[in-house]
Amino acid sequence: MSDDTATVSSSRAITVTINGTTYEREVEARKLLIHFVRDDLDLTGSHIGCDTGNCGACSMIVDGTLVKSCMMLAVQADGATIETVEGLASGDELSVLQQSFREHHALQCGYCTPGMLMSATALLRENPSPSEAEIKKALQGNICRCTGYWNIIEAVKAAGK
C-alpha cells in the first residue's frame, strides 16, 4: 500500500505566470491548481467553497479563459498565464468593477467575491455592456450565500456602462 501512495505522489516541475510574476515549482501530479496557487504560492485570494466544481469561489482566468481552478490540475497549467483576484487592482486603486462592488454592497462575507469578480471580469471583456439576463447567465456558476445576488448583478451592470 505504501508503495502505491508513493506512486500517486510523483511530482514534476512546472512554470506558470500569475498576475505578471513567473513561478517555477515542483508540484505533486495530483495537486489541484487551486491548492497549488493557495498553498504553494501563497496567493490566498482565490477560495475553495466546494469539492465538486459548483461554487466558483476558485475562478481564475487561465490563458484568457475563465476556469474553476479546482477542476484543473496544477500540472495542466504548466506554461499558462493566469489572472487571479490579486491582479485586478492597479496597486492600491480598485478596478471599476471592484469599486462598483463596493458602492453597490455586492459583498458581505467576501468569500465568494474573488471568484465572482473573475467571472464578471471575463464577462465584461467579452461583452462590455451586458444585459441583466446576460449577467445572470455569466454568473450562474458562482454561488453566493450572503447577498442573494441582486446587488452583485447591479454592480456588474453599473460597471459595464
Added chain:
Amino acid sequence: MSTTTVAPERVELQKGWAGQSVPRKEDKRLLQGEGLFVDDVKRHGMGYIHFVRSPYAHAHITSIDVSKAEEIKGVYGTLTGEEVASLTDPFFQLSTPPGAHIKDYALAVGKVRYVGEAVVAVVAETRELARDASELVEIEYEPLAPVVDARRARDAETPVLHDDAGSNLMWEGVYEWGDVDAAFAEADQVVKISELHFHRFNSTPLETDGAVVEYNRGVGQWTIHCNNQFPGFAAIMMGPAMRVGLDKLRFVTQDIGGGFGNKITSHPQLVACCLLARKLGRPVNWTEWRTDFHLSMSHGNERWFHDTEVAVKSDGTLLGFRTKALDDAGAWLRYEPLGGVIWAQVVPGMYRWKHVKLEFAQVATNKAPVSPNRGYSRMQHLWFTERVIDIVAHELDLDPVEVRKRNYIRADEMPYTTPNGCVYDSGDYAAMLDTALGLIGYDAMESRRSDAAARGKFLGVGIGSTLDSGTNNFGQSRMINPELQFSGNNEVATVKLDIFGEIVVTLGTTPQGQGHETTAAQVVADILGCSVDDVHVRAGHDDYWNSHAGFSGTYASQFAVTGLTAVKGATELLAAEIKKLGSVILGGVPEEALELAEGTVRIKDNPEAALPFMACGAIINANNAGLPEDLDVTLNCRYVYRPPFEVPDLERKYGNLTLTYAAQVHVAVVEIDPETGYYEVVDYSAVDDCGKRINPQIVEGQVMGATAQAIGAAMHEVFEYDEDGNLLTPNFYDYHVPHTLDMPPLATGAIESPSPFTELGTKGMGEGGGAGIHAICAAVQDALRGHGDAIVWDSCNPYHRVWEMLQHPEQTRDLVEVTNA
C-alpha cells in the same frame, strides 16, 4: 429587477454618520483578495488534518488499526476515539435527563451514530497525503439498524442511539399559557391539522469550518485560529472537556466566510485539533471539505407539528392553539436542546393569540447533529404559525390579508406583552403588510391571475409575516434545565486614543459579513466628532484583546444592540476622559464648556482653543509628567453592555426572552405549471423593520440575503436521508442552493420603529425569521386553490411535491378537518 426602497414617513433624519449608508471599511481588503480567512493562516511545519468518517448510520466500532497510515512517509500521526476518551471528559450537556446522560466526545468512541461521524483523525505534511493516508486506516464495524424517522424514534422496537439515555427521547417539556380550554369553549370553529413538517436544511456558508491550532508547550496554551462564530460557547464546552482553564484557550478569528449560526458548534473538531497540536508538537490545519460539512455539521432543526387544533371565532378572530412539536436533533446534542425553548421568544408570532399549549419533545436520530441555523428554532415555530393562519383562512374561506390584519398585534398596543411574558418593543405590522402588498401591486393581482390562467399557469400570492427576535436573555436556558447557571447577556468593546491620536476599537464579536467594522466606526465617529475614516476597528476577534465576555460572538441578531451599545458605552467613557484632559490642558475650562469636533477637544465658545486628539494621546501615553495626581484618565476605555433582563419565572415559563423584536413582512407571487408542478417566483417584496438603521445599505443587504436563503430552502434545499441513513444531498450538485438564474425580481421596503428598550433605538436583525419560506408555502397553496385545494404541509416544496399535490390533493386534504363548536 428594480429594487425600491420605500421612504418611510416615520424615519427621523439623523445628523452625522449613524443612519448613512457609509461604504464598508471591510470591502477593500475583501475585494483585493487580501482578506484573512482561516485556511489562509499558515505556520511553519504545519500538518493537515483529515478525518476518517463513518460509512454507517449506526454501528459498533469493533476495531481500529492506524498502523498502516502511520507508516507512510509524511504522515505525522493520528488520533482515535479511544485516545480522546482518555485525554478528555465528555462535553457538558445542557439538557436535563435523559439527554443529560449522553457522552459526547470529539471523536466517536465505541459506536458511530450517523454517516459522516468522525472516527479517526490523520495528520500529514499535505492535504492530499492526509487524505490518501486516511484510506489506509482500517476500521471494522458491526452495523446496527438506524433510526431516521423522528416519528418512530420513541417506538418500543426502535433501536436506541444512546444506551446511557435509555431511549431516544432527549428532552421534553410542556408549555401552556392563558386558558386554552376556555378558548376552545369560546370558539365558533376548531381547525384541526394532523401533521405539519418543517424540513432539514441549513445555510451552507460558502467557507466551510476550519482551524489552525498551535500549542505553546511552555505555557500550556493553545492558540485557535478559527471561524467559530461563538468562541464564548466553544470555550465553555472545550475547557472542562480538556481539563484546562479558559485562559489556556485563545480564540482568534478574522474574516469568516459566512456563518448563519452553522459555525457555532465546531467545538468537537477544535478539541481534536488541540489534542493533535499537543500530541504532534506542531501546528495543525483543519479545513473541512464541502462534503464533510454537509455530512456532519449543523443541520437546521427538523420539526414536526402533530395534532394541532386552532380555536377560531366566526369573524376570523384567533383565540388560541394547541400542538405537539417533535424536534429531530440528529445524533448529538451540540447546542440542543436549546431549540426546545428558543421558539418561545415568538410564541404567538405577530398575532394576538392569548391561549397557547405546546408540548415539546426532542429525539435523537441517526442523522447529523442539528445546531443553530439562521432563524434558529423561531423560524420553525413562525412557519407553523404562518401555516396555521393560511390553512385557517383557506378552510374557512377567509382572506389571508384580512385574517392577518384582524389578528396582528396593533401599533397602539406596543410595547406588547405576549402570553408568555415576552415584550414586543415596537412595530406596525399592518402598515408593513400594506407596504409589502403595495410593492408587488396587490391591487392588480386578480387581473394578473387571469392573465396567468390564459397562459395555462396557476398564479398564487402568499404572505410571510415574521419576527427576528434579538439579544437573547440566556435565562431562558433554565426553562430547559433549571440547574444551568446562565442568564442575561453581555458584549464588550474597547476604544482607545493612542500616541499619535489613533482611535482604535476592538469588539468581542466575530463578524461574518455583517459589516461590524463599519457600523462600529459610525457610532464612534458621531460621539467623538471625527470621520469614520479616523476610526480603526480591529478586524475579527482575539481573546488577547480582552474585549470579550461570556456571550461574545456573532449570532442571534444582536450586534446592533449588544455590540453597538458596548461601542457607544466605551466611546462615551473615552469622550468624557478626553474632555477631562482637555479641561486641564486648556487651563481649567469646565468640561461642560468643551466639545469634541473635527478631531479635537475644544472650547465651544472659542473653537480656536482646541487640543487635537493627537496631543491628547501623546500627553497621556508618552508625556505625562506634571499632570495632576488625581487626573483619572487612561484614554483606553472598556465597556461591558448588559441588557436589562430578569431570570424568567421557571414555573410558569414566563418572562422576556429577548430584548428586541424586529419584524419582516414578505409577499411572494408564484406561477405554477400544472402539467409538471414546475413553478417560478415571479414577484417578491420584502419589508423590514429593525428600528433605527445605523447603515441602511447593510440592513438591506441582510434582508436580501435572508430572502435568498429562504427561497432556496422553500424550493430546493433539503438534507434528505434514505432509509439506511445515507445523506442524499452531500454536496452542491445534489443540494441545490439558489444561483443567479433562480432569483426573482425583488422590491425591498423599510419602516423604522425605534426600539424604546435600546440606547440607539436599534434592534438586532439579519436572520429574517424565514419569512420567504412562509410566503412561498402560502403562495403555492393559494395557486392550488380551486385546483384540488391541496394544503401545503411541508416547508420545502420542490417541483415534484407540487406535482404530487396537483395529482393527489386529497392526500393533503386528509390532514385537515374543521369542526363547528
